[in-house]
Amino acid sequence: MNQWIERYIYAVVKRLPESMKKEVSEELRANISDMLSDKPTDDEIEAVLKKLGSPRVLANNYRGKDRYVVSPLYYDDYINVLRIVFIIFAVFSVVFGAIDAVISLDSSNLFEMIFEVFGSVISGLFEGLFQAFAIVTIIFWIISYVSQKSTCDEWKVKDLPEIPKASSAKIGRTGSVVGLIFGVTFSVIWVAILMRYLDYFGIYNNGTYLAPIFNQNVTDMFIPYYIASAIFVLIVSLLKIYYAEWRLEVTIPYTAYQILSAILAMVFVTHPDLIHPDLFSWIATSVETTVPEVVNGFTQGMKGFAIFIAIVTGLDIMGTWYKTFKGSKAK
């Protein structure tokens, strides 16, 4: 018997349950030989096998019933549940990844630290998403399997879902999750810098340390506020993800967070002792001017920056409230 025929038969029966294999290969062999002349050429054999179609399709026809991991009937539910579980797992793994990174920080330099935090967050995220995918898929697999066995598709009119209120103030969940990941990660990195790696913010010349940038007494004072701000951004992001639209439950905490973090940033950059005096004198010597002039210029610049922060925050808050009211009116 020609090897192509045997290989074709094998390709079909390997996809079938054990109990069918022997019978189906005998049947196929008989049917194929009927379709061929007594001394078939290779071309003839190929034509007949092509006529029978792809082994995968033929095996599927023999098997009779469709098989799937998630039943088409449950596919939409599967995708929706997967989306929500992904979001929950993403949030938890980012938060725990960040906490874990901070607890076990052991790198000696700033860049390693940043990579460590990012690495921990990203690997935690992937691990979490894979777990979420596996768990949801297995559960739906079981549901599909069980529902296939039982033929009852009873339902009650009472079980029909309520029609959701239309809203023009939707907050995209993907955007919120991305915002959460970056918000938390950068907050953690910033706090870690203030706590442990401040020395790296300094002026170096050929590897020798000339002057620090920040005055540590001042930055230490800000650490608790930045930690509070990190927690606040986490809570606000979770609210945004949970409600997924601009409504008072989200807009009020969001506004509070925006105002407080703007004030924190403004107080921080305009603090008179934020910058180490050594830096000012170093700048003064290198640009050949007096220290008070450098301080004055810096203070002016920071005032401008603070005003800029205030304006941007104000515009953002205004826009958010506009969306909130427009959304609530649309109902």
Add this chain to the structure above:
Amino acid sequence: MDESILVNMIVELRRGTQIISVLSQLEKNQYGYSLLQSLDGKGVKMEAGTLYPLLRRLESQGLLSSEWDTTESRPRKYYVLSQEGKQILKQLKEEWKEIVREMNSLIVEDK
């Protein structure tokens, strides 16, 4: 118009007639390929890859009985309607006539 829509609809429409076509030709013994040819001779096109699995399924449902003939140089599996298969075919034929009558009343244009 998208040709593939029409093609798919025709395939779907014809799929329902496969079982009755096959059963109708098995009053007397036939093996897979001879059945394919006798259907073909009457203008009914069926893919070999569809027919062979279908024969197996009808057999497992008890509508066909089969027997291997190994006396010839080529072993062949012969199928024939079982008692139950004959019953079913009779009822399917009735149903088919009913369908034709209904369809005619729907689609034959009024004169």
